[in-house]
Amino acid sequence: MSSPLAGSNRCYQFSLRSYSQWSPTEQGATLVWRNLCVYGTSTSGSGTTRLGNPSIKCIINNVSGAVTPGTLIALMGASGAGKSTLMAALAYRTQRTAIQGDILVNGHPIGPYMYRLSGFVHQDDLFVGSLTVHEHLYFMAKLKLNPHVTHQAIKQMIQDILERIGLARCSQTRIGEDGDGKMLSGGEKKRLAFATELLTKPTILFCDEPTTGLDSFSAQALVSTLQQLAKRGTAVICTIHQPSSQLFSMFDQVMLLTEGRVAYAGKPNDALQFFSQHGYTCPANYNPAEFLISVLATAPGFEKSSQRAAHRLCDLFAVSEAASQRDVLINLEVHMAESGKFCITNEQNRYGRSHWFHTTLWLTYRSFLTVVRDPTVQYLRLLQKIAIAFMAGLCFSGAIDTTQLGVQAVQGMLFILISENTFTPMYSVLSVFPTTFPLFMRETKNGLYHTSQYYVANAVAMLPGLILEPLVFVLIAYWLAELRPTLYAFVVTAMSIVLVMNISTACGCFFSAAFNSLPRAMAYLVPFDYILMITSGVFIHLSAMPLAIRWLPYISWMMYANEAMSIVQWDGVANLTCSVENQELPCLKSGTEVLEHYSFDAAHLWADFCAMILLYFCFHVLGYVFLRRKTKC
Numbered sequence: 088m089s090s091p092l093a094g095s096n097r098c099y100q101f102s103l104r105s106y107s108q109w110s111p112t113e114q115g116a117t118l119v120w121r122n123l124c125v126y127g128t129s130t131s132g133s134g135t136t137r138l139g140n141p142s143i144k145c146i147i148n149n150v151s152g153a154v155t156p157g158t159l160i161a162l163m164g165a166s167g168a169g170k171s172t173l174m175a176a177l178a179y180r181t182q183r184t185a186i187q188g189d190i191l192v193n194g195h196p197i198g199p200y201m202y203r204l205s206g207f208v209h210q211d212d213l214f215v216g217s218l219t220v221h222e223h224l225y226f227m228a229k230l231k232l233n234p235h236v237t238h239q240a241i242k243q244m245i246q247d248i249l250e251r252i253g254l255a256r257c258s259q260t261r262i263g264e265d266g267d268g269k270m271l272s273g274g275e276k277k278r279l280a281f282a283t284e285l286l287t288k289p290t291i292l293f294c295d296e297p298t299t300g301l302d303s304f305s306a307q308a309l310v311s312t313l314q315q316l317a318k319r320g321t322a323v324i325c326t327i328h329q330p331s332s333q334l335f336s337m338f339d340q341v342m343l344l345t346e347g348r349v350a351y352a353g354k355p356n357d358a359l360q361f362f363s364q365h366g367y368t369c370p371a372n373y374n375p376a377e378f379l380i381s382v383l384a385t386a387p388g389f390e391k392s393s394q395r396a397a398h399r400l401c402d403l404f405a406v407s408e409a410a411s412q413r414d415v416l417i418n419l420e421v422h423m424a425e426s427g428k429f430c431i432t433n434e435q436n437r438y439g440r441s442h443w444f445h446t447t448l449w450l451t452y453r454s455f456l457t458v459v460r461d462p463t464v465q466y467l468r469l470l471q472k473i474a475i476a477f478m479a480g481l482c483f484s485g486a487i488d489t490t491q492l493g494v495q496a497v498q499g500m501l502f503i504l505i506s507e508n509t510f511t512p513m514y515s516v517l518s519v520f521p522t523t524f525p526l527f528m529r530e531t532k533n534g535l536y537h538t539s540q541y542y543v544a545n546a547v548a549m550l551p552g553l554i555l556e557p558l559v560f561v562l563i564a565y566w567l568a569e570l571r572p573t574l575y576a577f578v579v580t581a582m583s584i585v586l587v588m589n590i591s592t593a594c595g596c597f598f599s600a601a602f603n604s605l606p607r608a609m610a611y612l613v614p615f616d617y618i619l620m621i622t623s624g625v626f627i628h629l630s631a632m633p634l635a636i637r638w639l640p641y642i643s644w645m646m647y648a649n650e651a652m653s654i655v656q657w658d659g660v661a662n663l664t665c666s667v668e669n670q671e672l673p674c675l676k677s678g679t680e681v682l683e684h685y686s687f688d689a690a691h692l693w694a695d696f697c698a699m700i701l702l703y704f705c706f707h708v709l710g711y712v713f714l715r716r717k718t719k720c
């Protein structure tokens with residue numbers, strides 16, 4: 088007996104058959120919304136109650152509409168009319184708003200399946216600039232498509248899409264970020280954003296201000312691409328700001344919004360007729376879109392009268408013939424959907440249903456490429472490390488012997504090894520999450536991956552550098568300074584320093600995830616690094632610290648590393664010489680006395696390692712928890 092899910096999957100395969108290489112489904116999807124209201128909270132001005140508490144603001148007010156497959160519709164209106172809010176609600180991608188009313192796709196209430204069924208091209212394009220166009224699309228295909236789609240099939244699909252969208256010649260170009268020498272232009276980035284959405288052959292495509300920032304030729308080319316897409320059965324919904332007359336006439340339908348209400352919905356040319364019937368005739372040779380928006384916009388100095396005029400048009404449209412035709416269509420769609428074959432299955436709820444490790448692996452690959460392709464971070468840091476290792480090693484060379492000065496030199500060198508691998512890495516990762524947060528939020532909100540996958544990928548991608556860098560540093564500095572020349576002592580020192588660098592980075596990641604901006608994270612980290620340094624065991628005898636704060640050294644990996652490295656330097660050392668000239672000065676006669684002097688215990692070596700490993704995981708878990716908390720805000 089087949090399971091209900093298996094049955095519904097079959098329904099998915101047959102009813103949503105693709106009929107072109109890059110187009111959507113044969114059946115398509117009709118999106119209807121009835122009596123839709125979207126509320127947000129307002130914390131300023133008129134939206135604030137007398138007590139200063141945020142008040143509820145109605146952004147979309149009782150709006151109904153329908154988009155059938157193969158339709159290209161423009162949501163138009165003055166700035167603040169509610170276009171983006173309406174589109175986000177229809178696409179199931181709202182943030183910090185409450186929705187009332189029905190939004191149905193072929194009669195089914197929208198849900199997480201919209202991430203798979205629809206594409207959303209945002210107004211601002213966010214990419215990982217270090218990737219090439221082809222790498223970006225390949226990565227997105229790996230995340231969005233079923234893992235069983237072959238490498239060849241993905242390559243072919245990318246090639247087709249790039250040719251369609253006019254980006255084939257940029258395939259190997261790095262996307263770039265602002266300030267980079269070589270990068271895609273604004274228009275090319277916009278087309279790449281489209282290409283990314285086309286990978287999943289969306290049945291409905293939402294585009295937020297797709298023509299903003301483009302010259303008139305590029306804008307026209309882009310809207311004609313949308314037209315072609317619509318001709319193949321996709322329902323395409325755009326918000327658009329003052330299109331040219333030519334662009335305006337390319338849309339099948341327009342919906343004019345003002346203060347969250349519909350002033351007109353229907354064919355673009357009929358809009359002018361509707362406005363003219365009610366006393367607003369567009370002058371000859373005037374851009375019709377500009378005219379319609381100017382009628383609905385609030386004129387400075389005439390706020391009340393402009394709002395009255397706009398509201399009057401909304402009331403007139405609500406009782407117009409066009410509105411009743413729209414309501415008939417909505418009711419018909421709902422009725423047909425209730426008796427139709429279309430079904431939404433679990434299959435459509437997620438992109439490709441990838442395994443946790445599969446997605447994490449691809450995210451790690453992307454993070455790794457970002458790390459290695461940033462020469463300022465990687466190569467310069469390695470060169471800097473080598474230079475410091477030579478300088479430190481040479482300064483201590485010849486100073487380490489079995490005298491009291493030698494004791495000071497060894498402990499000084501150990502502190503240099505630890506501090507050099509603590510502070511720089513800790514501060515250098517502080518910007519990791521604040522800078523990538525917008526892209527991360529967008530991708531997680533689109534259901535591409537989970538916070539855990541993103542966090543693990545970032546941590547793993549950093550690992551090779553976090554092992555190589557401290558190893559190179561210790562290798563040079565240890566032998567130049569002539570620290571204890573045994574393999575055991577060297578290996579323990581190297582392991583401690585690798586751990587130190589990894590914990591410091593984990594701690595930096597935690598601060599980076601916990602605070603929204605670099606200055607804030609710095610403000611909290613500076614006092615913390617003082618605690619680390621003071622409790623490292625170099626500056627104060629730990630047992631001499633006040634009782635109330637004697638627990639502080641237990642969170643200091645600098646102390647654990649200092650203890651472990653001191654143990655291997657001093658364990659078993661005897662016959663340290665004292666100065667004969669001044670018998671009054673304190674004298675440490677053996678390695679055991681040195682360890683006691685610094686409050687260290689030779690039996691703690693493995694406990695120190697365990698504590699460091701524990702700290703590493705604690706910081707990363709805390710970092711993950713804080714990052715996850717941010718995604719819930």
Ligand SMILES: Nc1ncnc2c1ncn2[C@@H]1O[C@H](COP(=O)(O)OP(=O)(O)OP(=O)(O)O)[C@@H](O)[C@H]1O
Pocket residue numbers: 126127128129144146164165166167168169170171172173182183184326328
């Ligand atoms: N979550 C929210 N809470 C409160 N108010 C909001 C929220 N989101 C948007 N608004 C307000 O709702 C109004 C409509 O915003 P929206 O971004 O939808 O307008 P728009 O027509 O897309 O404008 P533009 O063309 O300038 O992007 C604006 O006044 C905006 O400040």
